[in-house]
Amino acid sequence: MEVLVADDDRIAAAILTQALARWNFGVTVVEDGAAAWRYLQGASKPTLAILDWVMPELDGAEVCRRVRREMPLANMYLMLLTSLESRAHVIEGLEAGADDYLIKPFDPDELRARVHVGRRVLSLQEKLAERVAELQGALANVKQLHGLLPICSYCKRIRGDDQYWQQVEAYISDRSDAQFSHGICPTCYIKAEQEIDAHGKSSQFKDQ
């Protein structure tokens, strides 16, 4: 997974880059908030970003606000990493749309654990999005069987949109993944037997 690091302090960027590489993440470094915003706008995959707060052009909190406002469905995990350590800043940062907030200088073990939380959240969101897409596909099939169906009271054929009358099973098979196996229910079995018997007797009568 690629991680975006946005920090105008080259020392912070160097330490972060090295640490993330040790943990097998790819790293892209930008030095200001505008570049971070451009990168995030073009991201097509789930993205984890570590953003400094105080940066030229756009600050990290504003980058978070723009992502949440203009890309509300984007699968992005945003971490603010800053030396602004007041409670008010933590609250403001999280309310701006950051998923996590860390104070500089970071503890490497804590950062690793938090980055892995981010990766887990992104992975879960991606799986959830896939399931939603599958469900939407299934729902589209189900919708084809919705609505008022014109059915013949005598032969039970259904009239399709093309005005042709179809057997119930053909109609349903054409509009869903359902398949039919043919059998006979007990009631119809008795009726059929009676009809066959009656037909047999009638034939015997004619033969005589």
Place this chain on the structure above:
Amino acid sequence: MTIDDPRPPFDLEAFDRQTGGDRELGLEVARMFLEDCPVHMEAIRAAVQGGDAAGLRATAHALRGAAAFVTAVFVVEAAAHLEALAREGRLNEAAAGVERLDAAVAQVTPALRQLEP
């Protein structure tokens, strides 16, 4: 001005931990700090002389962040003090703050130079 504090100006153990025990990275970071620090100090002095509170706040903040990564605790504290003075508009006290910062930088610089093999 000297800083009368029993704590060391630079914590090698914490620095090693910060750089993941990577000696090469540690050296690179120390070199970057030694290069960048005079630039930040120059900008801080210019901001104080020019009465530029926003500029002082930004440069003191940048130096504080960099110093935190090299575990230069006195530089961090002196830069944070200047940042607070700028935030509160108390620039008349900033000259003393710059002196304190100068002393802190003078203390940590030799320790960082000693990292060179």
